[in-house]
Amino acid sequence: MKLPPGTRDWLPAELRRKRAVESELLAVFERWNYAEVQTPCFERFDALEAGLGDDVASRLFLFADKTGTQIALRPEMTTPVARLVATRMRDATLPLRLSYVAAAYRYEDPQEGRMREMTQAGLELIGAESLDADAESLFTAIEALDALGLGDTLFDINHAAIVDGVLAGLELDEEAIGHAKTLISGRNIVELRSALRGTGDPAAIDAIVELALTRGREDVLATARRLCHTDAGLAGVERLRDVLARARELGHGERINVDFSLLRDISYYTGFIFEGFASEVGFALCGGGRYDSLLPRFGFHSGAVGWSLFVERILIALERRHSTRFGAAPAIDVLVSGSDLIAARERAAGRIVRIDFDRRGEEELLDEARAQHIPRVVIAQDGSVREFAVTW
Amino acid sequence: MVKRDPARLTIALPKGALYEESARVLRAAGIDVPDDPGRKLTVDTSDGSRVLFLRPTDVPAYVEFGAADCGIVGADVLWETERSVCELADLGFGACRLVVAARRKDRYHEGAQLPTFLRIATKFEKSAEAFFAERDLPVQIVKLHGSVELSPLVGLADMIVDLVATGTTLREHDLVVVSEIGASTARFVVNPVRFRAKYAAITALLARLREPLGV
Numbered sequence: 188m189k190l191p192p193g194t195r196d197w198l199p200a201e202l203r204r205k206r207a208v209e210s211e212l213l214a215v216f217e218r219w220n221y222a223e224v225q226t227p228c229f230e231r232f233d234a235l236e237a238g239l240g241d242d243v244a245s246r247l248f249l250f251a252d253k254t255g256t257q258i259a260l261r262p263e264m265t266t267p268v269a270r271l272v273a274t275r276m277r278d279a280t281l282p283l284r285l286s287y288v289a290a291a292y293r294y295e296d297p298q299e300g301r302m303r304e305m306t307q308a309g310l311e312l313i314g315a316e317s318l319d320a321d322a323e324s325l326f327t328a329i330e331a332l333d334a335l336g337l338g339d340t341l342f343d344i345n346h347a348a349i350v351d352g353v354l355a356g357l358e359l360d361e362e363a364i365g366h367a368k369t370l371i372s373g374r375n376i377v378e379l380r381s382a383l384r385g386t387g388d389p390a391a392i393d394a395i396v397e398l399a400l401t402r403g404r405e406d407v408l409a410t411a412r413r414l415c416h417t418d419a420g421l422a423g424v425e426r427l428r429d430v431l432a433r434a435r436e437l438g439h440g441e442r443i444n445v446d447f448s449l450l451r452d453i454s455y456y457t458g459f460i461f462e463g464f465a466s467e468v469g470f471a472l473c474g475g476g477r478y479d480s481l482l483p484r485f486g487f488h489s490g491a492v493g494w495s496l497f498v499e500r501i502l503i504a505l506e507r508r509h510s511t512r513f514g515a516a517p518a519i520d521v522l523v524s525g526s527d528l529i530a531a532r533e534r535a536a537g538r539i540v541r542i543d544f545d546r547r548g549e550e551e552l553l554d555e556a557r558a559q560h561i562p563r564v565v566i567a568q569d570g571s572v573r574e575f576a577v578t579w
Numbered sequence: 580m581v582k583r584d585p586a587r588l589t590i591a592l593p594k595g596a597l598y599e600e601s602a603r604v605l606r607a608a609g610i611d612v613p614d615d616p617g618r619k620l621t622v623d624t625s626d627g628s629r630v631l632f633l634r635p636t637d638v639p640a641y642v643e644f645g646a647a648d649c650g651i652v653g654a655d656v657l658w659e660t661e662r663s664v665c666e667l668a669d670l671g672f673g674a675c676r677l678v679v680a681a682r683r684k685d686r687y688h689e690g691a692q693l694p695t696f697l698r699i700a701t702k703f704e705k706s707a708e709a710f711f712a713e714r715d716l717p718v719q720i721v722k723l724h725g726s727v728e729l730s731p732l733v734g735l736a737d738m739i740v741d742l743v744a745t746g747t748t749l750r751e752h753d754l755v756v757v758s759e760i761g762a763s764t765a766r767f768v769v770n771p772v773r774f775r776a777k778y779a780a781i782t783a784l785l786a787r788l789r790e791p792l793g794v
Binding site: 343376444 | 785
């Protein structure tokens with residue numbers, strides 16, 4: 188029997204590691220006062236489509252229930268959480284801080300770090316449109332990766348309005364703008380240059396192409412400011428400057444770069460965006476940003492910012508670093524033979540107990556304890572109880 | 580394996596037709612690549628870079644999976660492999676065209692009626708498929724590994740999709756171009772994550788490669 192492509196099993200050691208990573212993340216989220224929520228694995232297709240736009244919607248696992256209603260497996264958690272907030276939590280006090288660890292499903296070409304079933308951990312900060320909220324989204328992500336022992340992860344930041352403000356200087360229709368953004372995001376400089384040819388002043392086009400290659404600290408903001416033709420874009424540049432200043436105060440200045448080609452592939456982002464990378468993994472470890480237009484699509488007029496992290500990519504990065512930080516097998520405290528009652532008392536005292544089924548002899552039990560590093564053995568036999576301390 | 584300075588680049592180069600020019604532009608950029616890799620698989624250059632000598636069609640995979648940070652490869656190979664790498668510069672050399680060609684006497688190039696179901700022989704399966712699908716033409720693609728120009732002459736295929744540099748091979752077999760799919764040149768490609776992780780080294784190399792191109 189084979190698994191469907193893009194799925195996998197988790198054996199005990201693998202799952203232990205994954206769970207340990209997930210609980211570390213939930214602990215970070217809790218320290219920032221985020222409360223965990225859960226939504227169904229599958230949702231009505233129209234709800235997901237409202238949030239996601241065509242690109243992701245085309246990669247959904249889609250089916251119909253018995254009434255013919257179109258159902259899809261959720262491809263991410265931001266849209267389901269937005270739906271949840273707009274329905275059952277619409278009277279909650281804002282800002283709302285919600286977190287999740289959840290499986291998500293996308294019809295991808297399976298490869299390492301890009302499976303059809305994946306685990307996302309993340310958070311959503313709803314009802315806050317300020318710099319504070321953007322900064323909090325970035326800092327929670329940095330702290331989460333630090334807590335996982337990935338303290339050298341690089342973060343790239345950008346603002347979705349900047350590219351629009353820059354492209355506004357050229358003669359492009361909506362379709363051409365979409366195409367140009369795809370090329371900028373994939374950093375396909377060769378095709379970008381030819382797609383923009385003839386749409387404006389050649390020097391302006393050159394400058395835009397160069398901007399797609401530009402990445403750096405605060406100094407690169409001046410270039411964007413010069414090329415930007417909209418107030419929203421200019422406000423975006425200022426927002427980045429402010430986020431960088433806040434990050435520097437926390438000592439994160441060296442890890443954060445502005446990258447104007449960072450445009451995330453989900454259409455709902457409207458403002459500040461970021462991704463985190465480690466050089467061992469070919470895809471972003473985490474990413475997110477501001478999505479002020481998503482909640483209004485569900486009739487809830489509020490801005491929000493959030494991010495998610497790909498748990499399996501974290502596990503790949505930890506494995507490549509030979510990290511032993513997570514998922515050590517729990518040590519067995521005691522091996523008990525011949526008494527359910529003694530075993531129950533040991534468990535009640537919070538110890539991990541292995542029970543011997545075969546009433547084996549003392550020598551055999553002590554050998555097992557030495558081999559498996561179990562420090563105590565208790566043997567109940569013929570009404571007497573003997574206890575042994577084991578060393579190895 | 581010896582631990583290398585993480586700022587140093589691993590560069591994938593295609594053996595074969597693009598090698599000589601690739602080596603020349605890298606040398607001009609200060610990386611002393613040998614004239615001829617011979618039987619070597621890799622070379623560590625004096626500036627600290629490592630160069631991998633690969634089959635051209637393997638370059639995109641090495642770069643996408645980060646076994647190399649960047650590389651040089653023909654655009655035709657990129658069309659065919661659909662790997663996600665960033666194309667940072669058109670290096671200009673290695674010009675050739677991917678074309679649809681047929682026998683002169685079939686007169687398809689002059690608009691003669693096509694058979695209802697075309698059989699296309701090619702090494703460039705994906706590019707050919709995409710080209711005909713876009714035109715809603717029902718075709719059967721026959722994947723070949725060499726001597727594609729023979730196939731229309733012996734009735735294996737109605738047309739071929741193949742690379743043309745000078746056109747000599749087509750002429751020798753009395754084939755003519757029916758349609759051009761794309762014009763290819765050598766490209767400087769980079770792994771998207773390494774572009775960020777090794778930004779300084781990669782943009783410095785990019786600037787030196789672009790200097791003689793005047794772009």
